[in-house]
Amino acid sequence: MTALFIPFLLFNMERKSGEALWILRPFSFTTGLFLTGYNSFSTGVKGTTSLYLNLVGISKKNRTLTTENAKLKAKLIEMTELTLENERLRNLLKFKQKSEMKLMAGKVIGKDLVPEHNTVTINIGTRHGIKKNMAVITAAGAVGYVLSPEVFTSQIILLTDPYAAIDALVQRSRARGIVEGHNSDKANLNYLKRGDDAVIGDLVITSGLDNIFPKGFPVGVISNVKKSRFGTTQDIELSPVINPNNLEEVFVILDAKLRDFEPQPVGSPEEIKNKTSPKGDL
Amino acid sequence: MRDYRGAFKNYFLFYLSAIALTCFQVSLWPKYAGNIPAPHFWIPVLTYWNLYRSPKEGLIMSYLLSLLLAPLTVIPLGMIMFINTIFVIVVLAFKNRFYQPGPIYFSMSVGLITFLFVPVRYMISFVLDNAHFTLQIHFFDWIFTTLLTTLAALPLYTIFMFFDALTQKELPTESGRPI
Structure with missing residues (x-):
């Protein structure tokens, strides 16, 4: 029982502070050095091998x-x-x-230890200006956000991870919900009211309300909508716009400068209101 | 008098190899093996220390390994420590019931622990995690990881024995150490 006391204590400390514990810093630093070293080694090996193959x-x-x-x-x-x-x-x-935005490019140098989780490690850290909760994107759309920045590396939680949560909107109907990860190729749009308008094929974008992502950045496309007979919400499944398994380079948004990615609606205020209001309520 | 220098060297060698192996698992493996699930390289170290060391030393190594693993995953440190501590208990119980010297037994123990990793992780997450419980079991990854880690344990056993010989650590006895 004494052996289980320390893990329990640490678990509570982490939960209360919500931050990575100071005790982990030297370990994060060391693993960061190893990951960077492996990355340089792998780049060198790749270059030499391809040169030899070319000669043959x-x-x-x-x-x-x-x-x-x-x-x-x-x-x-x-x-x-x-x-x-x-x-x-x-x-x-x-x-x-x-x-428009201050971006910093980072290279993916590591993946999560456990296949059930989707985090990646990139080769830029606090030394390059990376801070916790900064948004991470690619040209295709939202990737995730910085979970724990270290000196030379940063751990990024992808939006497909079960621990990830992003505030989002259905672009067409403006219905608001929370995107939560499910597995490596699926995410859920939760807390959408039963009467909210969402259909298969709708694009889900960031709402900008979580103070992580700029507004209007693509998150995923609705791939399944389920409404149970009872209940106040609906189950919506998303196919993320990014493929977490194929990530190689990403951008960290250092400063979004209140950028709104959505195209501004054209037409009179009345027309816009009619276009965007939800079709029904409970 | 106890040889503290030798003990420190032994800890250092094992810990350094654990760091190198685990970083290899998260960095180089996905680069070269693509989406083929990687073996859990820290499990052989944890198992070796609990089979061939005193329970106290095994427990210390499990805590140290947890500190190493935490920066490489999204799973909280406390939860990793819980999982590793449960593994310490499982290995000790397994050793008490059944013990054989040699790499096959070691590899089998590693296989058992790797197989238990997923259910133990889910159980702990179910009890401690107040986050939504949407984790999915990837059966292929689970089985493949178990097989690969079991296979990787065979050459690692020889390397670990070499570390022990190098640091003049008393090599594993036939009956194991008393628990």
């Missing part, structure tokens, strides 16, 4: 490449024009991102 097949490829080269030369002129256009658009996008 090089003579075979040489003949094919010579013939292909002629064809490609012709295409090059066409491609140059496209490249220039691409460059321009990229610069525009960069400019837009710079002016």
